[in-house]
Amino acid sequence: xxxxxxxxxxxxxxxxxxxxxxxxxxxxxxxxxxxxxxxxxxxxxxxxxxxxxxxxxxxxxxxxxxxxxxxxxxxxxxxxxxxxxxxxxxxxxxxxxxxxxxxxxxxxxxxxxxxxxxxxxxxxxxxxxxxxxxxxx
Ligand SMILES: [Zn+2]
Numbered sequence: 001x002x003x004x005x006x007x008x009x010x011x012x013x014x015x016x017x018x019x020x021x022x023x024x025x026x027x028x029x030x031x032x033x034x035x036x037x038x039x040x041x042x043x044x045x046x047x048x049x050x051x052x053x054x055x056x057x058x059x060x061x062x063x064x065x066x067x068x069x070x071x072x073x074x075x076x077x078x079x080x081x082x083x084x085x086x087x088x089x090x091x092x093x094x095x096x097x098x099x100x101x102x103x104x105x106x107x108x109x110x111x112x113x114x115x116x117x118x119x120x121x122x123x124x125x126x127x128x129x130x131x132x133x134x135x136x137x
Contacts, residue, residue, distance in 0.1 A: 007047040009130040013119045020111030025049070026118055027128070033111055040114060053124040054117050060109035067109075068101045 007028045010016040020026035025033050028047035035041045038060075040051045076094055079085045085093075121127030 009128055011130055013116065016115040016119050017112040020115035021108035023107065023111060026111070026115035033114065034107060038107060038110055040110075049118070051114065054114045055123050056110050056113040056117075059113050060106055063109040063113070064102045064105035067105055068098055071101065072098055 009027060010019060010029070016026040019029040020033055023033055025031045025044040025047060027049050028044060030046040031041070031044045033040055033044075033051070040054060042052055043050045072094055075097075076090060079090045079093065080087075117123050118125045119127075
């Protein structure tokens with residue numbers, strides 16, 4: 001176990017969000033963030049940060065809906081205009097694809113939301129930033 005003050009923090013929010021979207025702790029990047037599919041661990045087994053203050057609520061689902069909709073809308077237009085498929089055929093293609101995308105995006109979106117709450121110090125998280133060379137107190 002590494003001491004909390006020696007944990008290499010991510011340099012930017014996108015780096016933290018990427019760690020969390022991959023299912024790793026956004027703070028240290030080492031341990032798993034989720035113990036079940038959408039259930040985060042209570043604390044990080046590597047850096048010991050307490051994840052119980054996170055409140056992602058429905059926001060990951062909204063992110064998954066928005067991303068899926070924006071990616072599938074051009075496909076639906078393409079299938080109906082260029083390939084002139086019947087609505088039932090489009091439905092048969094798009095609905096399973098949309099379900100797969102939604103289910104696939106939920107955990108990364110939830111990880112990124114948790115990372116955002118930690119990075120910006122929301123919901124009781126302490127705002128932490130890496131100490132960079134040249135920083136003055
Ligand atoms: Zn950690």
